[in-house]
Amino acid sequence: METLEERYQQSLDWIYSWVDFSMKRHVDDTHRFFKLDRMNKLMELLGNPHESFPSVHVAGTKGKGSTSSFIATAVQAAGYKVGLYTSPHLVEFRERIIIDGQWISKEDLVSLTDELRPLTEIVKDTTTFELTTALAFIYFREQKVDLAVLEVGLGGRLDATNVVNPIVSVITPISYDHMAVLGNTLTEIAYEKGGIIKPGRPVVFAPQTEEAMIELVHLAAERNSPFTQVEKAFDYREVSHNLSTQKIEVLRTDNPITTRRESLARKELNLSLPLLGRHQMENAVTALAALDELLRAGFKLTRRATQRGFRQVFWPARFELLQREPPIVIDSAHNGDSMERLVETLDEYFSGKEFVLIFGASADKELDTMFKFILPRVETVVATQSIHPRAADADELKNQIEPYGKSVIAFHRMEEALPEALKLAGKKKGIIVTGSIFVAAAARVVWAEIKAQQQNQEKQD
Numbered sequence: 001m002e003t004l005e006e007r008y009q010q011s012l013d014w015i016y017s018w019v020d021f022s023m024k025r026h027v028d029d030t031h032r033f034f035k036l037d038r039m040n041k042l043m044e045l046l047g048n049p050h051e052s053f054p055s056v057h058v059a060g061t062k063g064k065g066s067t068s069s070f071i072a073t074a075v076q077a078a079g080y081k082v083g084l085y086t087s088p089h090l091v092e093f094r095e096r097i098i099i100d101g102q103w104i105s106k107e108d109l110v111s112l113t114d115e116l117r118p119l120t121e122i123v124k125d126t127t128t129f130e131l132t133t134a135l136a137f138i139y140f141r142e143q144k145v146d147l148a149v150l151e152v153g154l155g156g157r158l159d160a161t162n163v164v165n166p167i168v169s170v171i172t173p174i175s176y177d178h179m180a181v182l183g184n185t186l187t188e189i190a191y192e193k194g195g196i197i198k199p200g201r202p203v204v205f206a207p208q209t210e211e212a213m214i215e216l217v218h219l220a221a222e223r224n225s226p227f228t229q230v231e232k233a234f235d236y237r238e239v240s241h242n243l244s245t246q247k248i249e250v251l252r253t254d255n256p257i258t259t260r261r262e263s264l265a266r267k268e269l270n271l272s273l274p275l276l277g278r279h280q281m282e283n284a285v286t287a288l289a290a291l292d293e294l295l296r297a298g299f300k301l302t303r304r305a306t307q308r309g310f311r312q313v314f315w316p317a318r319f320e321l322l323q324r325e326p327p328i329v330i331d332s333a334h335n336g337d338s339m340e341r342l343v344e345t346l347d348e349y350f351s352g353k354e355f356v357l358i359f360g361a362s363a364d365k366e367l368d369t370m371f372k373f374i375l376p377r378v379e380t381v382v383a384t385q386s387i388h389p390r391a392a393d394a395d396e397l398k399n400q401i402e403p404y405g406k407s408v409i410a411f412h413r414m415e416e417a418l419p420e421a422l423k424l425a426g427k428k429k430g431i432i433v434t435g436s437i438f439v440a441a442a443a444r445v446v447w448a449e450i451k452a453q454q455q456n457q458e459k460q461d
Contacts, residue, residue, distance in 0.1 A: 008109065008110055015128055015135075039134070041123045042119060042126065043163055046119070046134060049134075052140075053146070054146075054297075055147065055167065056149045056150065056166055056294070058149065059156035059195075060170075060193060060206065061172070063173055063279060064086075064151045065151060066283045067206070068084060069084065069313050069315045071291060072084040072149045073313050074301070075147055075149075075301065076309060077309030078309070081147075082149065084098040085161070096132060099140070099145060113135065127160070129160050133161055134160075150164060154182075155195065157194075158195065165201065166201065167201070167293060168203065169202075170203070170287075170290050171194065171197075172206045172283065173279075173337070174208055176337070186212045191219070197220055199225065202226045202227065202228070204289040205227055205228065206283070207230055213229070228254075228289045228293075234250055234265065235250070236281060239270070243321060245273060245311075246272075246276055248285075250270075251267070252265040252266055264288060264292060269303055269306070271284060272307070273313070274311065276319045277345035278345070280319075288306070316444065317330050319345050327431070330440040330443050332434070332437040332440050333435070339374050353430050354378075354379050355430045356379065356424045357375075357380070358418065359384070359433075360386055362436055363393075371400070378406070378432065380424050381401050382409055382421045383398045383410040384439065398410040415449075418446045
């Protein structure tokens with residue numbers, strides 16, 4: 001008889017056996033595959049599980065996961081049962097589907113996958129992401145969540161999650177990414193991300209470039225959707241920060257009384273955020289704007305619960321400190337804009353500190369744009385790669401970095417790259433691991449193994 005572990009692995013193998021664009025090295029004319037026909041049919045066959053719970057829908061280039069997590073933890077802290085659907089995962093597939101902070105169990109994943117299997121005989125050419133999204137929806141229905149917070153996978157307009165009609169849509173900062181599918185200008189990309197804006201439903205816009213905001217406001221007006229621009233609706237500032245938390249103060253300023261808009265920040269609200277950097281402050285305030293819409297929709301949210309929820313947020317590999325002294329930081333920055341934010345945060349928390357960089361990225365990224373920001377901030381580079389099929393070859397990365405005048409060596413495995421970086425850093429320099437969520441995840445795993453070995457050695461000594 002097969003064990004649960006064997007059945008679980010078989011379920012994952014089956015899910016991954018379908019078209020998986022996240023695993024393609026380059027997305028060329030296959031972008032024609034992106035459409036909602038299959039997802040709508042799947043939902044119909046499953047009894048439309050996405051209509052059985054209210055939702056918040058989050059799109060954007062950067063900060064989607066962090067913003068989603070802020071929303072989910074705050075609503076959970078108010079006593080609600082909350083589902084959270086995100087992608088990709090760091091280490092374990094089950095991280096993608098969470099209720100009240102708990103991953104979906106292996107048993108539930110296996111049984112729900114079995115429920116999906118026969119439907120693929122009817123809905124042909126489905127994708128891995130569509131099946132994963134359907135799995136999340138039927139799990140949230142089965143578990144009777146009070147709210148689901150859903151992160152868009154790619155784009156928005158044609159993303160599998162875009163079958164929902166949410167209480168509120170949220171669009172985090174937009175920058176250049178996935179241009180082969182989403183377009184080559186910020187206007188085109190904003191059009192795709194703005195595809196989650198639903199007629200008559202409110203939408204929250206995080207701070208954006210002028211070009212992206214013009215398109216988003218146009219889409220909202222076209223669809224008669226009331227919108228909140230975070231930087232206009234709120235005053236917020238950092239009060240203090242250390243390596244554990246940053247404290248911020250937020251006040252809703254678009255006169256919630258005269259506009260009959262209730263707000264959790266109708267008077268100054270003090271928040272403690274475990275996620276560091278100014279960009280995380282913006283993500284938190286964006287989440288707060290979404291919570292205000294839930295409050296107006298009838299959710300019984302309180303200032304105290306919101307403070308507690310934000311204080312408990314954990315979102316790994318986002319300026320995450322694996323070690324404080326000397327610092328080892330892992331971050332999922334994967335384009336020029338997020339790399340610029342990473343450097344700003346490094347300068348804010350470790351001004352003047354020398355760093356060794358471990359860098360790995362997907363082959364389809366704008367590497368020169370990332371290099372422009374991160375390379376001047378580091379002394380030495382260790383180029384590496386994840387096991388992901390889209391990963392750029394470490395030796396190729398080394399060749400691309402050398403013209404920037406940095407000392408660089410290449411290792412194809414993080415198991416080699418991190419120990420070498422530790423030697424180069426010694427006891428005085430820090431280490432920053434970035435370029436891809438998959439590289440950050442690999443560093444997290446290898447660091448845990450190194451620490452376990454050290455502890456075992458100490459016990460033997």
